[in-house]
Amino acid sequence: MNVRGCRKLAGLLMALLLVGLQTLAYAEQAEVKATWVWQTEWIKDGGEDLLDYSREEGINLIYLQINRQMPAASYQTFVEKAHAANIAVHALGGDPGWALEKHLPDMLGLADWVNDYNAGVPESGRFDGIHLDIEPYVLPEWEIRQEQVISSWKSNISALLSRVSGSDLELGIDIPFWFDSYTLEDGTPVNEWLMGSFDHVTVMAYRNQVDSEHGILSLTRTELELADRLGKQVVVAVNTKEMPGEAHTTFHGLGREYLSSALDQLSADLSSYSSFAGLAVHDARSWRDMPAGVDAEPPNGEKPAPNPAPPSSPSPGDGRRVPDADPIERDPQVRGTYIWEARDVIEDSQEILAFAKEKNLNWLYVRLDLEQPFESYSSFVKQASAAGIEVHALGGHPIWALQENRPRMMRLVNYVKEYNRSVAGDERFHGIHLDIEPYVLPAWQADSDQVIAEWTTNLDAFVSELKKDSSLEASMDMAVWLDKHKAPGADISLSQWMISRMDHVALMAFRDTAAGSNGIVGVSKEEIGFANELGKPIILSVEMKESHEGDHITFFEEGAAFMEEELAKLPGLLQDSPAYTGHVVHAYEYWKNAKP
Structure with missing residues (x-):
């Protein structure tokens, strides 16, 4: 792949060069297989369970949430072990509020933390990148001051990019598949701006069908074609979290075998795009906890929502009564x-x-x-x-x-x-x-x-x-x-x-x-x-x-x-x-x- 970033990992028997989203150690795979880890406590004991699961599933990139209160030594131990297993690790952070000017210090705090951490540990224990998950469209302000939110978001991201300029960190960000319908003040589509600003984007194509009319292939076509033209990289992401009332947005309940088959099909069908960098599964804990076999059938012909709104009908809750909370004295x-x-x-x-x-x-x-x-x-x-x-x-x-x-x-x-x-x-x-x-x-x-x-x-x-x-x-x-x-x-x-x-x-x-x-x-x-x-x-x-x-x-x-x-x-x-x-x-x- 032709994306930026490289890092030589000390202490390995062979030099492991991280070239953006790919390393020589797993070049034969030709693509990324990534996941998010939101539960930072998973690495406190060295993260052996997480690393074992990553090796089992062929994961070669982990977006690891940063808890700035955790000792740096815990991160160093895990990152070194991950690198020894040919797994890249990107520091993960984000919040919808990071799109607002008042929360800029929080966003810059992540950049400063990663810069300081990387400067204080050996090369083998350094993070390979920073990955952002900022979803401003869930903010109340999005509905009534959308243009202002987009403008402040752009300003905040520019400030962060400036803060990490020259750090040689791989920079990525999550975006939904429908962002092509929104524009900046100058008319530039939001997804085009983000692709131009980051080394790669991870498109959250949260559907549980591959090639239906409104399946993952159809929903990501615009982003992949745009990235082809821009010479940028796209990771296509699917979801395994339970989503009450939104079953069509996740593979939860469909089984690991069904998911694995879908990922294989996506990998084959998307390989024709020069921008296609690989796949990501959200998130590691939900993915690991999936049953092996299918325990539900995916819906057919599910139409995507044009924005993050849920389907119009409430979830029936399968008739189970909601138990009462314990009384409070x-x-x-x-x-x-x-x-x-x-x-x-x-x-x-x-x-x-x-x-x-x-x-x-x-x-x-x-x-x-x-x-x-x-x-x-x-x-x-x-x-x-x-x-x-x-x-x-x-x-x-x-x-x-x-x-x-x-x-x-x-x-x-x-x-x-x-x-x-x-x-x-x-x-x-x-x-x-x-x-x-x-x-x-x-x-x-x-x-x-x-x-x-x-x-x-x-x-x-x-x-x-x-x-x-x-x-x-x-x-x-x-x-x-x-x-x-x-x-x-x-x-x-x-x-x-x-x-x-x-x-x-x-x-x-x-x-x-x-x-x-x-x-x-x-x-x-x-x-x-x-x-x-x-x-x-x-x-x-x-x-x-x-x-x-x-x-x-x-x-x-x-x-x-x-x-x-x-x-x-x-x-x-x-x-x-x-x-x-x-x-x-x-x-x-x-x-x-x-x-x-």
Whole structure:
């Protein structure tokens, strides 16, 4: 292959020259066979199990996630063993947020870590490349500020490439097969820009058929033809992770033999492209755990989604009831916060739990990244349960109010149900909490009645699907002024309708004083009255984020101590309101950095 990068590995009986994605040691294979390793703990004992599996499957390139807290010696030991087995290792990192300017330091931190690591170890223990997995299209910002996200993503990537310039590291990035439909400001297709910026791209062709109308061959043709013209390299990737409600995107359940046959066919059929560098399987753990034989039949004629949205119909869950979460012994008064960054739970769970202990929290709304395996959350939820904290899965976006985006909501429902079926009682979520604020959409200004009609229909579907086979709690955030709107086809306010439909609501009473006509209690009195009449709990949500709507909206200016003083007044002010159940602070990332 004619891609860049080379490295001579010390200590081998023969010189092993890494030329981009190929080494002389496995030149006879003529192509890459790669996999992702997201569970960095797999290499703590030297990674012998991983290396044995890699040798068994003919893997010659590993994208290894970097945990910057792990000792460099653990990486050096593994990389040296991998090189001795003729396996290249690329440092893996990424997060959807890395497309945003505020997370540029995180991205550059990976580059700096790899540069410093490689400078401090012998040549035989150095990483051969850096591989990025950044999927900004799952961000809420993608739906409403797509051009800005693409622009900041481009800027961030340029900064990273500049940081590693001259390092001789092989640079790669994951891209979905449908990126040719998006462009930069100058009209350049996003996939063309990425191919031109990196030494190779790994195209996530996540389907489980090879040569159907919408199979892997068809979906990757555009990228391979483009790479042929650009003189760049493409690795074609398939998926083996379980994908609830999206079975057509994975080989999970189809067996290792079926996958092996599909990979052989892909290798043969794609070899005609000069840009075809090889295949990758996502990910190593799921691939290893696949049964040998087929235990399900792949669907026929499955049409691909034009974007990351899931199929329109919910997963039936094969009729199994979702088991309940273990009850939590906690104070009946809720005291909680929102965790909006899923990666905080995955990467910094101990920091969150320490904060929760310090603030005496017993309630968390936690946003989920549905691309992550279930084990990404189970340990955190288990530890939270032991600390007397209820955890509710959080999701939402303004566009979830629109009927066309109901599948996104249902994907969250399906994920949480399957998660709760798969884990122990003290690792289960207690409910699903939605944050949908469609009044920021242009459609609301154009026809708010139509948006409300679609929103309430979607919420109906959400509750019905959630309750069909579970006792998971259904809840949502609600603005204090929604009582000014009528519920479609009913002689009640939209607020009354929502309170009656949900198990509880979190009322966004964004004010910075407890008492007074424009204080937290004053702006909440209508909704609290409705909740009292309906016998439904209501949680008051307050803001710590800086607001451009006025200082009275948030405690940002006053700080955490003042906020606590005002929140302490709420039980007394609301002693005659049985619906009042406690309060939550929006949000963890602002609260932890608040003024004292």
